[in-house]
Amino acid sequence: MARILVVDDDPDLVESVTMILEKKGHEVIPAYGGVEGLEKAKMVRPDAIILDVMMPDKDGYEVCKELKGDPRYRKIPIILLTAVVSKIPTTSYTYRMGMETEADDYVDKPVEPVDLVRLVERLLQRR
Secondary structure, three states: OOOEEOOOOOOOHHHHHHHHHHHHHOEEEEEEEEEHHHHHHHHOOOOOOEEEOOOOOOOOHHHHHHHHHOOOOEEEEEEEEEEEHHHHHOOOHHHHHHHHHOOOEEEEEOOOHHHHHHHHHHHHHHO
C-alpha cells in the first residue's frame, strides 16, 4: 500500500481520484491548495504526489520546485495535473513552465481518474 498525496483545488477531482486509489488499497491524503499540499508533503512524506498546477494560493509549479529542490523530498514522484494547455490564451502559465520543473510526469486535464491511477501505479513501480 502506498501513501499518495492528492493536491487540487477541485474537491470533485480529489474525491474521485481518492475513491479509485483507495479501492486499489492505497492511502490517500487530500489537500485543497498548494500551501496545504506543501505542508502535508513535508509532514507525511507520501510515496507519490498528484499535483494540480493552477491553484489560487500557491501553484503546482512552485510546490514541485520546492519539493524537488530539497534532498529530503526530491525522490517523491510528482505528477503535475493541469488544464494549462487549454488555458494558455487566458493565463500566464505555459506548457514550457511545466516542462522546466522536475516533475516525473505531466498530464493534461481532463483526465480519466482510472488513467491517472494507472500512471501513479506505474511511477510507484519504478521506485
